[in-house]
Amino acid sequence: MRMLARSVRFALFGYLLLLVSLARAELTIEITQGNDQAVPVAVVPFSWNGKGVLPEDIAGIVGNDLRLSGQFAPLPNNQFLGFPSKDDEVYFGDWKRLGASYLVVGQVTEQPNNRYKVNYELFDVLGKKSVVRGEVSGNRNQLRSVAHNISDAVYQKITGVQGVFSTRIVYVVAKRYSIDRTDYKLVYADMDGYRAVPVLQSKEPILAPSWSPDGRKLAYVSFETGRPAIYIQELATGRRERISSFRGLNSAPKWSPDGKKIAMVLSKSGNPDIYVLDLATRTLTQVTRHFAMDNEPAWMPNGKSLVFTSNRGGSAQLYEVTLANGGVKRLTFEGRFNARARVFPDGKSLAFIHKGKGDESYNVAVQELGTGRMRILSSSPFEDAPDVSPNGRMLIYSAQGGGQGVLGIISADGRISFRLPSSEGDVREPAWSPFLQ
Amino acid sequence: MKFAHIAKGVATGLAVLWLAGCASNTQTSGSGAESGEVAGGHQTAAVTTPLVDPAVQAVIDSGKVNGSAEQIANLLKQDTVHFGFDSDKLSSNDIKALDVQAAYLTSPAGLNSKLVVEGHTDERGTRTYNLALGERRAKAVKSYLALKGISASRVEVVSYGFEKPVDPAHNDTAWAKNRRAVIVPVEG
Structure with missing residues (x-):
């Protein structure tokens, strides 16, 4: 058994290394719903000082990032009256006439040893002034990261909110060949779907990935032994460890905000209850004890309580349990099904899957904890697994599109949504990384 | 077709029961040799080629x-x-x-x-x-x-x-x- 685990580990390590260089986009973005209040911004193609062609379209990536935020509307290049790349080439009148509120320009300069230097500057068109300028450099493979860095800087300067364009997502892709054969992959990608890399492959189901708060590890459920078990995997090395394989369910792992514990669902004592595993001491604490199905724990940001799904009231609803005293409070009352909650980073709202009374569809909903007010954000029939971006401005979730699973991104205000369709089977179970260093 | 299958199943069940009865008969009396032989032929067929799945029989x-x-x-x-x-x-x-x-x-x-x-x-x-x-x-x-x-x-x-x-x-x-x-x- 241990031998097997070791060989699996080595195999994965090799696989990870191999595929990093073959990374390509599996997901491409399409807008499903626009935002007419988005701020118009012009991102001018960056000038290129080097041999051959510019390896990445930096301005294109920045424009796409800003569009993905839902808060910006990049203007099409063919309307541009000029293509400035630095401050002394900018004529504010041109951009004001186009209706741009902000302007981004820049240059990419090739340097020795496969390095590239990228300079950028953001202008306030109406105020006719420079807002921020900067320089980022990297090698050829890092140019997308460089572009995302610029997007983060521009977004933060204008909105005052930290950008999430350098964050990552993980998700599961399932390719079904027959009832007896489905290939599962756990995939790691940029939040815009590019640079997708499988980090685990299996003939048995993989689900419920959860990020460690430092963004270095994942916890997930894998059926690779024929039974569900919870594993932790280090992304950089592929090193894995099985942390829970009790009889029955080992499901829905969720890393605590301090990174020291993992909440999970176990049914070892007969029916599903919430447990917390201390990773250092390996102490397991039972949190809920109820004959109903308690499921899908999510931590409040202060780490003192967990939101979970339970059908103890007759239908699946969300509850909160305080770890110190085991006190349980019901949080949702509307509809027949409210499940798989994720807590916003400010701890003030929940995202979850909702089915209303008489509804046939399962949709992403957001509820403010203070007021109890709930809003349904999206409208396709089978949505699942919402997760909140680390700045609380966007959600990622799974949906059905064209007969297969696809990922959707929607702004937390519901004003803009995107589909990220996959060319490679059913995509599901997304999880959004924390801010990464 | 269906009926035939059921009939066979019932017949087999009966044959097995009858076998037990027959065995005790042969011990107590030597006179029923003819009928015993005929019965024996049936028994062999029933036992070596079961017409009912043993699990069903169980x-x-x-x-x-x-x-x-x-x-x-x-x-x-x-x-x-x-x-x-x-x-x-x-x-x-x-x-x-x-x-x-x-x-x-x-x-x-x-x-x-x-x-x-x-x-x-x-x-x-x-x-x-x-x-x-x-x-x-x-x-x-x-x-x-x-x-x-x-x-x-x-x-x-x-x-x-x-x-x-x-x-x-x-x-x-x-x-x-x-x-x-x-x-x-x-x-x-």
Whole structure:
């Protein structure tokens, strides 16, 4: 058994290394719903000082990032009256006439040893002034990261909110060949779907990935032994460890905000209850004890309580349990099904899957904890697994599109949504990384 | 065709019973040689080429369930039970099948066999919710079998939620097929 685990580990390590260089986009973005209040911004193609062609379209990536935020509307290049790349080439009148509120320009300069230097500057068109300028450099493979860095800087300067364009997502892709054969992959990608890399492959189901708060590890459920078990995997090395394989369910792992514990669902004592595993001491604490199905724990940001799904009231609803005293409070009352909650980073709202009374569809909903007010954000029939971006401005979730699973991104205000369709089977179970260093 | 099958099953059952009676007869009296020979010929045929699956025979012999050999054979073959939406209640039809399975598993022929009950759901709801619901379904089967005398140690339960649909379509027909528990015998 241990031998097997070791060989699996080595195999994965090799696989990870191999595929990093073959990374390509599996997901491409399409807008499903626009935002007419988005701020118009012009991102001018960056000038290129080097041999051959510019390896990445930096301005294109920045424009796409800003569009993905839902808060910006990049203007099409063919309307541009000029293509400035630095401050002394900018004529504010041109951009004001186009209706741009902000302007981004820049240059990419090739340097020795496969390095590239990228300079950028953001202008306030109406105020006719420079807002921020900067320089980022990297090698050829890092140019997308460089572009995302610029997007983060521009977004933060204008909105005052930290950008999430350098964050990552993980998700599961399932390719079904027959009832007896489905290939599962756990995939790691940029939040815009590019640079997708499988980090685990299996003939048995993989689900419920959860990020460690430092963004270095994942916890997930894998059926690779024929039974569900919870594993932790280090992304950089592929090193894995099985942390829970009790009889029955080992499901829905969720890393605590301090990174020291993992909440999970176990049914070892007969029916599903919430447990917390201390990773250092390996102490397991039972949190809920109820004959109903308690499921899908999510931590409040202060780490003192967990939101979970339970059908103890007759239908699946969300509850909160305080770890110190085991006190349980019901949080949702509307509809027949409210499940798989994720807590916003400010701890003030929940995202979850909702089915209303008489509804046939399962949709992403957001509820403010203070007021109890709930809003349904999206409208396709089978949505699942919402997760909140680390700045609380966007959600990622799974949906059905064209007969297969696809990922959707929607702004937390519901004003803009995107589909990220996959060319490679059913995509599901997304999880959004924390801010990464 | 059907009738013939049932008739054969009944005949075999009778033949076996008659064999026992016949053996005691031959010991007590030497006069019935002719009829004994004829009977013996029938007996040999019945014993060496059983017309009924031994598992079905074991169920019949248990006396725990009613029904023809064919009905029992069909119920014994039924390895899958189905459920209503978001439910883990067994239907009365499926209970008949489980009664037959239980009769076999408690008979001398089935006493050593172990099984895995797989629980499955349709795609509605969340994957992690369905993983728990699938376990409830598998456990409903396990609990029913326990009531019928099959010890918990012989029955393992695993839920796949809706990871392994029979029919991946997104409609009522597919969902009804996918809400199921499947009894899988464990080899060895």
